[in-house]
Amino acid sequence: MEIYHVVLITLGLLIALLCIRMPVALSLGLSGGIGLMLLRGTDYSSNTLGSVPFADTASFTLTIIPMFILMGMFAVRANIASNVFAVANYFARRAPGGLGVATVMACAGFSAVSGSSIGTAATVSRLAVNQMRASGFPSSLATGIVAIAGTLGVMIPPSTFLVLYAVLARESVAALLAAGIIPGLLSALSYIIYIMIAGQRRVRTELARRETNQDTDSDGEPLGAAVEEARRELEQKATNLRELPWRGLVHVVIIFLVVMGGMYSGIFTSTESAAVGALTALVILIIEKRRSGLRQIFTAFKDSLLDTAQSTSMVFFIIIGSGIFSAFLVTAGVTQSVTEWVTDLPLNPMLIMALLLLALIPLGMFLESMSILVLAVPLLYPIATELGFDGIWLGIMIVKLIEIGMVTPPVGIITFVIAGTSRVRSETVFKGVMPLLVMDLLVTAVLFLVPGITLFLPSLMN
Template sequence: MNEITLAGVLLVLMFAFLGSGALIGAALLGLGIVMIDLFTTRPVAPAMATAIWSNTSLWSLAALPLFVWMGEVLLRTKLAGSVFTGLAPLVRHVPGGLLHANIGGCTAFSAVSGSSAATLMTVGRITLPELRKRGYPDSLSCGTLAGAGTLGLMIPPSITFIIYGLVVEESIARLFMAGVIPGLMLAGMFFLYIYVWGLVSADGKRLREPPAPWSERLRGLLNLAPIAGLILIVVASIYTGFASPNEAAVIGLLGAFGLAAATGSLDWQSFVGSLDGAVRTTSMIFLLLAGAAVLNIAMGFSGLPRELANWVGTLNLSPTMLLLVLMVFFMVLGCFLDGMAMILLTIAVLEPLVRSAGIDMIWFGVFVVLVGEMALITPPVGFNLFLVQSLSGRDMGFLARAAAPMFAIMVVAALLLIAFPQIALWLPGMMTGR
């Protein structure tokens, strides 16, 4: 069976498993088992056991549940509400007004939770009711929340970067650093879009409020200080080499517990709730990892990645053209899979192809995470759209249209990343002295 036929069979099987309604991790696991059984001579059970154990028992994965738990602790404390109350007096007089709090809140929580879902739900529960009460259009409120909520995939500590780094065997610390500038650039582009809307639209001009007194702004800064301090400590400890990602995760978790205790919101109920949320999220991620591990080893046994890399090599695509093709491919795949599942499903096939094209794997990690962010707001299965729907009660068609400008901004950001690779590579280069 040639590589094109095998790839076609793989796609048919993949959509059959996903269409069955199974969990994505279980679907990947089932697809891997079928591939090993049908297209290789390897015994299924030993191959599956080896793949799952070797990919889920890595020491580097210890950072993942700790960062998830840190976000869950903050989600259940008074610190979550303090982000909006801190940002509101600082931005309400700026064109775009309190919509900037949506983006700013998501940016701040992305830097402490590492999870897109936790970021969006935490910020959305606080901002959407307040924005509606003040008359902001639902299209802007929901669209900016869905778009900015994706920043949890990019801004460190990103769970997706941890998984990508383990799969391709690249430095997680360098990936974290590579995501800082692109993540802030994307947040800045969201801010600019809202700023322009506030300048030129009738609603934007009507909703601008007078500047807050300086005393109120100072209180806002004081409300933001705990979150900002925790972000700075976690990121700086990795950047300076003081701590590994695992150690930084411990520092962040202890810091989150310390802040929760200082605000008086750390009780037995919040502790158990945060632990339960962390266990559920981590279990879901590990099921994805296990499924992807079995599927990846099945594809390795079949020789599909190598054959596809050789076939694409015969097309003589330049690295830029290859990246543009991959971006379109990910956009289509994002209609059916969320960002993390999409990355885990494809990286085994794409890694040899990307390396043979001379593309830096740290840079490619940022690129693939950025395109993975698009999948979170791509209908019909954009995960962030479902989360916003649960918060707002609006139908999926309305939310897809509301998020379309944010999707377009992400496309522009991806093109800028291709045109100027140093956006992602400058900071990790500084980290390693290159």
């Protein structure tokens, strides 16, 4: 059988398995294993299936991932997000669309200690969506803001996506984490600009409409007891600086300085900084829960460990599946052939890179984000470096486009998380996300055309 026949059969099998909703990790591993068997026989495929899972996961650097996840789980249970949101809400209350601005600020702040977009979005959604709806935000705008701002968790360090990219591409973890700071802050600023201009107009229109209809908003979502309770919470908000829960902001700064400051000062290695960050978050959790008793502390600790184990298992399962499929692509010569074909195209390298990166957006509409990352890096990294692009810049661009895919229909996993936690229809969330996606695409275009923005902080490290 010709090699290209085997490649087509394997790709067809992968698509078929994904269509019947088999887990992505199993789809990748099974199709890659069958492809290796068709290509080289059972002996070669069995040896590869026996060695690849160990080889791809036996990396000391990968221990950063469970440590960052554990740090985020401790931070969630230490109520850091709610405290940061309260402080942000106080300072943004007089700005146009103040609650929306505060939500973006809270997501950005919590991303600095959570490392997870889904965790950030789910946590802030419970705090902010109903309060925004109670203050006049249409349901689509309120949920759309939380969904798009939640994606900051994969960009603002510590980020498990950036760590995984660094491992797959053999780039510096510290440089990747530093490179994510400015793009993450630029993204947050673009959301705030939209909220203060276009979002505020929608709030005024919504408030005028509610004078005649108190039962539903302009999106047809009911304004029930949860929104009424949120309205009462807004009336009880802190009215002076002394009443604010400053400890939440202090905790964010402490964790961020321990992780990033320890890493860049040379006190800790990247791996050690993640472990020390998790320990710091645990101490903060104990301090926050000390009045609740040992039972509550132990329960929070146990639940954090269980959630971390579940998330870590999912990540490593995907790494193993993608490793098997990548081994098939390398064995079949697909990676090398694609690299040679793309680099020989009579097109400008910037145009080639733009087309390849844009292909990640439709992938994000159907595949899980972590799977896109582990599939895209082995294919795009050799092409980008061959064309003369920086590997750190490429990592930020890939993660940024994956970030966009996390809220793009029809899959958009974060939008479904927001729909579930806020109890609104998923189509309402998608409706609110779309105009904010335009802001995200504009920021992505700027980062693509001006690589110096992304590479500024890593260059200072050098």
